[in-house]
Amino acid sequence: MRSRKIHASLAVAATASLALAACGQGGPQSGGSSKLTDDKVVIGLLNDQSGVYKDLSGPNSKVAIQLAIDDYKAKYGDKAVAKDIEIVTADHQNKADVANSKAQEMYDRQKADIILDVPNSAAGLAVATQAKNKKKLYINIGAGTTALTGAQCNKYTFHWAYNTAALARGTAGTITKAGGTSWNIVYPDYAFGQDMNKSFTKEIQAAGGSVGQSIASPFPSDNFATFITKAGEGNPKVIGSMHAGGDLINFVKQFNQSPLKGKVQLAVGLMFITDIHSLGVDQFAGTQFTDAWYWNFDDQNKKWADRFKEKTNTRPSFAHAANYSAAMNYLEAVQEAGTDDADAVVAKLEGKKINDVFLRNGEVRKADHAVIHDMYLAKVKSSAPEEWDYEDIVKTIPAAEAYGPANPDCKMG
Numbered sequence: 001m002r003s004r005k006i007h008a009s010l011a012v013a014a015t016a017s018l019a020l021a022a023c024g025q026g027g028p029q030s031g032g033s034s035k036l037t038d039d040k041v042v043i044g045l046l047n048d049q050s051g052v053y054k055d056l057s058g059p060n061s062k063v064a065i066q067l068a069i070d071d072y073k074a075k076y077g078d079k080a081v082a083k084d085i086e087i088v089t090a091d092h093q094n095k096a097d098v099a100n101s102k103a104q105e106m107y108d109r110q111k112a113d114i115i116l117d118v119p120n121s122a123a124g125l126a127v128a129t130q131a132k133n134k135k136k137l138y139i140n141i142g143a144g145t146t147a148l149t150g151a152q153c154n155k156y157t158f159h160w161a162y163n164t165a166a167l168a169r170g171t172a173g174t175i176t177k178a179g180g181t182s183w184n185i186v187y188p189d190y191a192f193g194q195d196m197n198k199s200f201t202k203e204i205q206a207a208g209g210s211v212g213q214s215i216a217s218p219f220p221s222d223n224f225a226t227f228i229t230k231a232g233e234g235n236p237k238v239i240g241s242m243h244a245g246g247d248l249i250n251f252v253k254q255f256n257q258s259p260l261k262g263k264v265q266l267a268v269g270l271m272f273i274t275d276i277h278s279l280g281v282d283q284f285a286g287t288q289f290t291d292a293w294y295w296n297f298d299d300q301n302k303k304w305a306d307r308f309k310e311k312t313n314t315r316p317s318f319a320h321a322a323n324y325s326a327a328m329n330y331l332e333a334v335q336e337a338g339t340d341d342a343d344a345v346v347a348k349l350e351g352k353k354i355n356d357v358f359l360r361n362g363e364v365r366k367a368d369h370a371v372i373h374d375m376y377l378a379k380v381k382s383s384a385p386e387e388w389d390y391e392d393i394v395k396t397i398p399a400a401e402a403y404g405p406a407n408p409d410c411k412m413g
Contacts, residue, residue, distance in 0.1 A: 035339040037113065040084035043069075043327060044112035046102055046127065047142060049091035052220045052246030053119045056272040057142050057319040061117055062087055063311045064320040067304075068327035072335075081335045088112060092123050094220065099123035103130040113137060113340045116326055119245075119319070121145035121192035131156040137342050139326040142319050144270060145195045146407060149368040153410035156342060158349065158364065160371045161322035162292040164192070166402045167269055168199035170290030170377050172240075175267055176207035180238040183211045183267075184231040186251070187242035188219035196242035196269050212236055217243075224251045225258070232260045242269040249279050256283055272317040276380060276390045284380040284390075290402075291378040293318035293358055294391050304357045315388035318358075325358035361399045367406035375402040 043065060047057050069085050088110045092099035099118060106112040107130060115131065118124045119142025131138035132154035140148055140157065144164045148157060176183075183204055187193035193216070201211045212234045217227045228251070231239045239260065241251045248271065255266055271289045295305035295315045304324070308316045333348035334340050350369075354362035362373035375397040384390050 035341075036082060036084075036334075037340055038111050040086060041082040041331070041334060041340050042086045042088060042110060042112045042114075043330075044103075044106040044110065044115040045087060045089045045117055045323070046092055046099060046106065046115050046123075047117040047119055048094050048245075049089070051094050053094065053142065053244065054246075055274040055278065056245050056317050057117055057119055057323070059089075060308075060312050060314065060316075061141075061320055061323040062089055064308065064316065064324040065116065065327045067307060067311075068324045068331065072328060072331040076335060081338055082331060082340070085331070092118065092120070094120045094123065096120075096122040096126040100126040100130060103127045104134075107131075107134045107136050113342070114139065114330055116323055117141045117319070119143055120190075121147075121195060122190050124148060125152055125191060128152055128154060128157045135342055137330065137345060139330065141322045141326060144192050146199070147191070147195070149370040150407040150409035153368050153407070153412060155346060155412060158326075158369045158371060160326045161318060161358075162270075162290075162375070163370065163403075164195045164199040164269075165404065166292075166375055166397075167196070167290045168203040169402055169404070170375055170397050171267060171269065171288060172200045172203035172209075173207045174288060174377060175238060175265070176204050176209035180265055180267070181209040182234075182236045183209060183238045183240055184213040184215065184234065184236040185211055185240040185242060186215045186217055186224070186227050186231050187269075188221075188244075188247060189216035190219050192244070193217075193219065193242050200240055200242065200269060220247050222250050224254045228255050228258050228260065232258075232264060236264060238265045238267050240267040240269060244270045245272070245275065248275050252283055253279060272319065273315060273388065273390060274317050277315075277388060281381060281384045281390045285382045287380045288394070289378055289380075290397070291318060291376045291391065291393075292373075293321045294376060294378065294393060295321070296389050296391075297376070297393060300357055321358040325354075325356050328356065329354060360396075363399065365406055367412070368410035369412075370403060370406070372399040372403040374399050 090102040114137035121143040124143030138157045141161045146163050148159045187197040197214050268289045333345045336348045337344040350366040352364045359373040377394045378391045
């Protein structure tokens with residue numbers, strides 16, 4: 001009889017122990033059992049690591065993400081939910097089919113909990129489809145297309161840094177209202193360029209201007225002479241280049257060598273500090289454009305940029321800073337949720353208001369998953385007082401003005 005009581009007591013104790021284990025003994029924040037898939041968090045970095053967009057993000061975005069991991073661990077120490085955090089990387093070669101297969105591999109084989117970056121809008125949209133199908137997190141940094149928060153929005157995709165509409169509201173409206181009322185636009189013939197052409201045309205017309213020609217150019221390309229000549233037809237006041245990265249550098253170099261330089265204003269739709277550095281500040285001097293972030297805007301930005309430079313020997317572009325911000329806020333959401341379960345993390349991100357090194361007056365808009373924040377109208381200096389200090393910030397564009405209302409085409413479901 002006494003033996004039966006002992007066995008019963010042990011059974012009760014074992015059951016209680018199992019219950020405590022199932023509950024995480026107060027949750028992972030208290031150092032109990034892990035609620036992480038595979039007992040770790042895996043962050044995928046998918047971008048162009050060898051082509052025209054390499055410098056603006058590329059391999060150095062891994063450094064930015066690692067800085068976020070370091071800061072997360074320093075902040076939470078032993079109470080960190082995510083103690084083991086791994087970064088996996090892949091080169092999508094600016095091809096949508098490659099991005100699609102690499103995203104599948106990251107989510108399925110490498111067990112990525114989230115994919116970050118993905119410049120190139122066609123590639124970005126392909127990964128959004130994978131995120132939706134796999135029900136895994138995806139924060140896009142480098143693509144500009146508004147379709148990510150429009151017709152192709154989904155529960156697991158967030159657009160963190162900028163979009164073509166925000167760029168157009170800043171640059172096209174400002175230049176047109178200042179007298180640049182007649183435009184010809186040259187754009188790369190894929191999703192990003194098509195979206196840029198559409199967004200800029202809309203804002204130019206809203207400001208009282210007109211677009212005479214919209215000229216599609218191959219992507220990528222190193223020869224724009226024919227397209228620049230065609231863009232000069234009809235004597236426009238402004239020629240708008242909607243290219244980015246290496247393509248933009250080639251376009252501007254060839255424009256500056258053409259008879260049009262000094263006769264027609266050149267407007268740039270999207271520019272990264274790495275573009276200015278590559279070609280030289282004198283080649284872009286006086287150019288106005290909309291920027292999402294600038295490393296020398298204030299002390300907070302500069303301190304982070306100094307950390308980045310120690311690791312890379314370069315100053316960060318806005319894509320690098322945005323990858324840091326996205327990674328850090330993802331890890332904060334995991335910490336708050338106590339798990340890396342995608343649905344739980346989405347719930348912590350939606351509606352979140354953020355002020356960090358990248359996002360000022362930021363908000364993760366629940367309706368369409370656009371991450372809205374202050375943008376900046378910038379002007380390239382005529383000369384650099386120090387290496388990499390190439391921009392004057394002309395004005396801050398408040399988040400609501402830069403992004404406008406939620407995209408009505410988004411049916412989150």
